[in-house]
Amino acid sequence: MITAGVDCGAKNVKVVVLEDGEVRGKALVLAGMDTGAAAAEALRRALQAARIGRDRVARIVATGAGREESRLSDAAVTEVGADARAMAHLAPAVRTVIDVGAEEGRAIRVDGAGRVVDFAINEKCAAGAGAFTEAMARALEVPIEELGELSMKSTQAIPMNAQCAVFAESEVVGLVHKKTPKPDMARAIHDAIADRITSMARRVGIEERIALVGGVARNVGFVRSLREDLQTDLVLFPDPEFVGAIGAALVAADTAAG
Amino acid sequence: MTTTTHRTESLQLWNKAKELRLRYYENYARAHERGGIRWAGGAWTLDAIPRGLGDDVWSITSEPYAASIAFDRPFSLRCLEATEKAGYARDLCSYMRNYWGGILLDEYAFPAFSKTWPTPDFIFQDHICCSHAKWYQVVSDLEGGVPYYCVDVATGPAIEADGEEFRYVPMAPHAVEYVVAQCLEAIDWMEKLTGRPYQDELLRRAIFNHMRSTSTWARICELQKARPAPLDEKTMYSLYVHGTLGKASQWCADFYDELYAEVKDRVDRGIAAVPTERVRVMSDTQPPWGFLKVFRYLEQYGCVSIGSLYTFGLIGQWEIKEDGTWGPRTCPVSIDALPADREGMLAEYIRFEINKPEWQHFYHPKLKSALMIRIARDWGLDGIMLHYNRGCEGLSLGIAENRLALQKAGYRVMTFEGNMGDEREFDEARTMARIDAFMETLDLKKQRV
Numbered sequence: 001m002i003t004a005g006v007d008c009g010a011k012n013v014k015v016v017v018l019e020d021g022e023v024r025g026k027a028l029v030l031a032g033m034d035t036g037a038a039a040a041e042a043l044r045r046a047l048q049a050a051r052i053g054r055d056r057v058a059r060i061v062a063t064g065a066g067r068e069e070s071r072l073s074d075a076a077v078t079e080v081g082a083d084a085r086a087m088a089h090l091a092p093a094v095r096t097v098i099d100v101g102a103e104e105g106r107a108i109r110v111d112g113a114g115r116v117v118d119f120a121i122n123e124k125c126a127a128g129a130g131a132f133t134e135a136m137a138r139a140l141e142v143p144i145e146e147l148g149e150l151s152m153k154s155t156q157a158i159p160m161n162a163q164c165a166v167f168a169e170s171e172v173v174g175l176v177h178k179k180t181p182k183p184d185m186a187r188a189i190h191d192a193i194a195d196r197i198t199s200m201a202r203r204v205g206i207e208e209r210i211a212l213v214g215g216v217a218r219n220v221g222f223v224r225s226l227r228e229d230l231q232t233d234l235v236l237f238p239d240p241e242f243v244g245a246i247g248a249a250l251v252a253a254d255t256a257a258g
Numbered sequence: 259m260t261t262t263t264h265r266t267e268s269l270q271l272w273n274k275a276k277e278l279r280l281r282y283y284e285n286y287a288r289a290h291e292r293g294g295i296r297w298a299g300g301a302w303t304l305d306a307i308p309r310g311l312g313d314d315v316w317s318i319t320s321e322p323y324a325a326s327i328a329f330d331r332p333f334s335l336r337c338l339e340a341t342e343k344a345g346y347a348r349d350l351c352s353y354m355r356n357y358w359g360g361i362l363l364d365e366y367a368f369p370a371f372s373k374t375w376p377t378p379d380f381i382f383q384d385h386i387c388c389s390h391a392k393w394y395q396v397v398s399d400l401e402g403g404v405p406y407y408c409v410d411v412a413t414g415p416a417i418e419a420d421g422e423e424f425r426y427v428p429m430a431p432h433a434v435e436y437v438v439a440q441c442l443e444a445i446d447w448m449e450k451l452t453g454r455p456y457q458d459e460l461l462r463r464a465i466f467n468h469m470r471s472t473s474t475w476a477r478i479c480e481l482q483k484a485r486p487a488p489l490d491e492k493t494m495y496s497l498y499v500h501g502t503l504g505k506a507s508q509w510c511a512d513f514y515d516e517l518y519a520e521v522k523d524r525v526d527r528g529i530a531a532v533p534t535e536r537v538r539v540m541s542d543t544q545p546p547w548g549f550l551k552v553f554r555y556l557e558q559y560g561c562v563s564i565g566s567l568y569t570f571g572l573i574g575q576w577e578i579k580e581d582g583t584w585g586p587r588t589c590p591v592s593i594d595a596l597p598a599d600r601e602g603m604l605a606e607y608i609r610f611e612i613n614k615p616e617w618q619h620f621y622h623p624k625l626k627s628a629l630m631i632r633i634a635r636d637w638g639l640d641g642i643m644l645h646y647n648r649g650c651e652g653l654s655l656g657i658a659e660n661r662l663a664l665q666k667a668g669y670r671v672m673t674f675e676g677n678m679g680d681e682r683e684f685d686e687a688r689t690m691a692r693i694d695a696f697m698e699t700l701d702l703k704k705q706r707v
Binding site: 065078079116121123 | 703
């Protein structure tokens, strides 16, 4: 059976086309101001990559903050539910999923069979989400893609106490004025976001193994900081930003099969 | 999944409930025009006591009044900003800040009855939490030194809990004497202050009405065990409020009798608050008053919030029955069952009142956990939504521990951050998104009826 999952995130729309549990095609499109149009374009590209016609897709399920705007989906599932379902398929031994997207960080305890045991979401603040790293990269005048590698060259840990992306920027400016080396500032940024995420994950109860998903999982500096905070290894995926879309496509297959 | 649709209909007493509430605020505002007395105090205060001064003595209770301000978001924002401008910290109790703001602005939340804030003649309050202990000290200062009397009611927990089990502990005689002595002194103080002779028979009637109101409200809450639930929590907020306004009044006790009859009739006829009811939850603490739509949102999933320890136990009085169930506290069959002497009737009043469920967590969160688990089991709940209420330190005290206890007892628990009286601390979109995820964990999807 062929299904599709559409993850309408705050920044990007990700689409996965799945055939019998295997990813056949995927695409990522900037969400922009028209999420519905972005979702349609992402689906078109994913189908093209999979060399599959739209008429062969049995069911489409949307997830993500903009899931209600996806006009092409048959049903919707929350990001929390999509992650839990994806984990049962990708790494059933995982019991805690940490999902850090552009504007939201989540910690989800799962049962390995696709069900959510408990969850927590960051509160009213970007300091536990990808937007935080983007803002800090701008403050450091470093491309976001290079921020992770830069932090790996750090030689000292510097505490950052800011609870908010806006005030953290002031803190970074203060560090710049103190002539703090850029790698150390980059590490401080990742340590700060990792602290927030770890604290949230502890609220739902951390149970190993722990998976990190979402676009921020591509940031090696953040991964290191989170590993150090959690004092354990993390399960990572080659395309961490597509995990939610995979979960949605799996839900589509589950529900299409009745 | 098949959607069961229950019959539903409007509450017949709805308009009367609204009229009574408005009349309360009108009576307070216009008391002086009618030669009466105005007094202010909290919704938890021992409000039977000032009633001994006469039938023309009108009160304004601070928390429901502040909640009314919070419901009017533009006015609330002006009140909050006025307190901040006056130098009060933004993280103080938001009810308190709304209330103070109204005084600072010299505006009444019900301008049809008074354009300006109707200053009370005296303040009669009790210390239920740190904020309440200081609230009226500031009010008295802001109002130019309005006389203020406060009763300390910290006499120890009324229940003992061991895990999910709990039992009531009779109030120690010296504790009763301690509170009664303060009440006797308060009566002398009121007599001197107002120049009115105190009437014990009016006090006796007020105590009896208090017992009627609080017992009957618990009986109404008990009816929420029915499937489908006859009331939803949003409606319960509009009905429990009468107890917070005047639980010792004849009008409140009589209204609750009428309400009980109607709700019982709804149960007998299977009338639902939420026609699609499939799943039942409860909430906790005061809601974000400006965003009660949260409870309507649940209905799209076929989910009804049947109440909370807050709605059940702030006004309702309960007891352990002989068969071990937790039920409405037995009300004396008639006023004649109460002692005729002042000290004796006050002792009965204190023993009846100082054990309300919503008071117990101030002593230890495990007491609240035991009560919440009892509600979850006996009212047949599927989950619990906890409001991490940043506007009330008192009722949020220990709430994270309550969450763990409820989870340990096998319940799914969702938390959301907010503030009962400061809309700036509530994120509507995120809360709804969180509810979506929680409903999914309860195997619910949005439905159309």
